[in-house]
Amino acid sequence: MEYVYAAMILHSVDKDINENNVKKIVEAAGIDADEARIKALIAALDDVDISEAIETAAVATAPAAPVAAVEVAAPVEEEEEEEEEASEEEAAAGLGALFG
Structure with a gap:
């Protein structure tokens, strides 16, 4: 080299x-x-x-991969936010069932 x-x-x-x-x-x-x-x-x-x-x-060797990674990462973040909201709602519903 x-x-x-x-x-x-x-x-x-x-x-x-x-x-x-x-x-x-x-x-x-x-x-x-x-x-x-x-x-x-x-x-x-x-x-x-x-x-x-x-x-x-x-x-x-132009960096094409980071662009693709950003495009793929955005939907994953949205899915995680939706999952967090859903689990918070489930937790609230579960607490509501305790009190009747």
């Missing part, structure tokens, strides 16, 4: 993503750079538009 992070750092500061620059970042982080992994990363990123990949990933 650290090699990918190094590439992302280089991209964010508009520097060339090449073996030398990736190696410098990885070594600055205190990691022994693996030349084979760096070469594989550079080869894998050769035809990749990183800006587009980041944008696509951001859209794909």
